[in-house]
Amino acid sequence: MTLLAGKVDEAQRRSAFRRWRANPSALLGTVIVGVIALTALVSLVWTPYGPLAIDTNHTLSAMSASHWLGTDEYGRDTLSRLMASCKITMYVGGLSVLFATAIGLPLGIWSAWNKGWVSQLILRAADVLYGFPALLAASLFAAAFGASTNTVVLAIGIAYIPVFVRVTRSAALVILNAEYVLAALAYGRRPFAIVRKHVLPGIGSIIVAQMSLLFSIAVLAESGLDYLGLGTAPPNSSWGTMLQSAQNYLSSDALLCLWPSLAIVLCVLGFSLLSEGVSELRDERGGR
Amino acid sequence: MSGSELQLVGVSKTYPSPGWGRDEVAALTDVSLDVVRGQSLGIVGESGSGKSTLARLLLALEQPSAGRVLFRDEQISGRAERDLRLFRRSVQIVFQDPMSSLDPRMKIHDILAEPLRALGVEVDEAERVRSLLESVELPPSAAKRCAFQFSGGQRQRIAIARALGPSPSVLIADEAVSALDVSVRAQILNLLSSLVTDFDLTLVFISHDMAVIRHLCDAVAVLYRGSIVETGLTSDVFRSPREAYTQELLAAIPRIRAGRGRD
Numbered sequence: 001m002t003l004l005a006g007k008v009d010e011a012q013r014r015s016a017f018r019r020w021r022a023n024p025s026a027l028l029g030t031v032i033v034g035v036i037a038l039t040a041l042v043s044l045v046w047t048p049y050g051p052l053a054i055d056t057n058h059t060l061s062a063m064s065a066s067h068w069l070g071t072d073e074y075g076r077d078t079l080s081r082l083m084a085s086c087k088i089t090m091y092v093g094g095l096s097v098l099f100a101t102a103i104g105l106p107l108g109i110w111s112a113w114n115k116g117w118v119s120q121l122i123l124r125a126a127d128v129l130y131g132f133p134a135l136l137a138a139s140l141f142a143a144a145f146g147a148s149t150n151t152v153v154l155a156i157g158i159a160y161i162p163v164f165v166r167v168t169r170s171a172a173l174v175i176l177n178a179e180y181v182l183a184a185l186a187y188g189r190r191p192f193a194i195v196r197k198h199v200l201p202g203i204g205s206i207i208v209a210q211m212s213l214l215f216s217i218a219v220l221a222e223s224g225l226d227y228l229g230l231g232t233a234p235p236n237s238s239w240g241t242m243l244q245s246a247q248n249y250l251s252s253d254a255l256l257c258l259w260p261s262l263a264i265v266l267c268v269l270g271f272s273l274l275s276e277g278v279s280e281l282r283d284e285r286g287g288r
Numbered sequence: 289m290s291g292s293e294l295q296l297v298g299v300s301k302t303y304p305s306p307g308w309g310r311d312e313v314a315a316l317t318d319v320s321l322d323v324v325r326g327q328s329l330g331i332v333g334e335s336g337s338g339k340s341t342l343a344r345l346l347l348a349l350e351q352p353s354a355g356r357v358l359f360r361d362e363q364i365s366g367r368a369e370r371d372l373r374l375f376r377r378s379v380q381i382v383f384q385d386p387m388s389s390l391d392p393r394m395k396i397h398d399i400l401a402e403p404l405r406a407l408g409v410e411v412d413e414a415e416r417v418r419s420l421l422e423s424v425e426l427p428p429s430a431a432k433r434c435a436f437q438f439s440g441g442q443r444q445r446i447a448i449a450r451a452l453g454p455s456p457s458v459l460i461a462d463e464a465v466s467a468l469d470v471s472v473r474a475q476i477l478n479l480l481s482s483l484v485t486d487f488d489l490t491l492v493f494i495s496h497d498m499a500v501i502r503h504l505c506d507a508v509a510v511l512y513r514g515s516i517v518e519t520g521l522t523s524d525v526f527r528s529p530r531e532a533y534t535q536e537l538l539a540a541i542p543r544i545r546a547g548r549g550r551d
Contacts, residue, residue, distance in 0.1 A: 183451075186381050197402070
């Protein structure tokens with residue numbers, strides 16, 4: 001009670017930053033994700049060479065001063081293609097996670113609030129969707145709409161909806177069972193206001209952690225689907241398509257496989273670390 | 289002084305039992321109760337006797353399965369939320385668990401200002417928060433801190449301050465001191481009883497603890513398995529309980545000196 005109240009605000013903000021810095025998962029995750037996001041942004045305006053520029057004089061060249069990571073079978077600069085693929089990855093990961101959140105979050109909160117048969121129906125539908133393999137869905141979409149980056153977004157996005165419904169629901173239930181929600185109803189707050197003022201701030205960190213985790217899985221799924229030819233179509237580059245064309249040269253030019261693989265591993269690692277960091281920081285504060 | 293603030297008329301409440309069966313669980317059966325203006329009414333009963341259901345019905349947070357709930361002789365059960373503004377301002381609640389009754393992410397200022405904003409009470413927010421904190425004997429600096437920085441007793445004071453915000457005429461306390469340790473409990477009880485006098489409150493004090501009710505309440509209603517088995521002035525009920533169940537409850541009050549007779 002004797003704390004200097006005026007300093008509390010600032011001290012709390014500072015300690016949040018300090019805890020972030022002191023948490024290795026959060027810090028490393030942020031740095032990796034930051035670098036990848038920055039690379040994606042830079043690739044929009046600049047890459048060392050055009051990612052699609054063919055140079056038949058320098059096919060499958062080794063690492064050199066002019067081509068830092070070498071070139072592929074068409075003489076395209078590997079570094080440029082890696083950079084250009086970053087934006088595909090960010091696009092697919094970001095959009096599919098946002099899509100799943102946009103649908104799963106409201107459904108999850110709704111089914112936590114209402115315990116009637118409609119929310120039972122939502123949950124059972126989520127179970128059915130959960131049991132439907134994403135790969136099968138992706139092949140169906142690819143057959144129906146043609147293989148493209150957006151097909152992958154849709155397939156991954158839909159596959160993640162049930163995950164978000166469940167995570168949101170269980171987190172929201174904890175909040176809705178608290179007595180401060182009853183108190184808010186007793187002073188006349190309507191459900192929407194309660195969701196905005198209590199539920200969303202309460203489940204925010206769980207949702208962010210979950211989004212980050214699913215982003216990392218989306219990166220893997222996207223690479224896999226591209227590798228199978230169900231997603232981003234050549235000549236456009238993505239880590240999955242790069243890996244697919246590089247496997248033909250595995251014995252002669254193994255490094256060509258290494259770079260996109262490293263990029264995938266690093267990206268997945270970055271987003272998983274970020275997710276773990278957010279959860280750890282939340283736990284440190286005792287679930288607040 | 290006289291007249292009813294809240295009335296339950298033949299109220300029953302049943303819940304569907306879990307599972308697919310059609311059986312229902314009766315929480316309250318044909319309960320009639322009169323909360324007289326200016327009186328402190330104790331509602332006593334063991335766990336599972338329907339006390340919390342009763343509180344929710346009195347707050348119109350749940351609808352009765354049968355019977356009516358009246359506020360100042362007007363029916364509130366079954367009414368749309370927008371018709372309940374005056375009622376919401378007039379009847380407020382303090383809950384049992386000081387840990388779960390305050391949103392841990394909110395500053396105390398916002399916790400206390402929320403009811404004012406929700407109910408459209410036109411006051412100077414900062415000024416009102418300061419006076420609310422003062423009335424529950426907390427320093428003004430508390431407004432800038434978060435709920436988790438306070439002890440259980442302090443949190444319960446904040447919960448009381450929040451309930452007093454809209455200047456209610458009825459305060460419902462649902463096991464409001466049960467989660468506190470003994471010395472803090474006494475402080476909160478004294479605070480409640482002086483607030484009842486200062487703010488001219490009608491108090492509904494729900495508890496399983498007969499000793500606490502005797503300390504605080506003018507009248508008492510004994511709830512047993514969803515029915516009211518005995519009502520009366522506290523002094524009468526304590527002197528000569530008519531029902532066997534009430535006698536049992538009274539006998540369960542711990543005493544310090546052995547062999548001391550019932551007073």
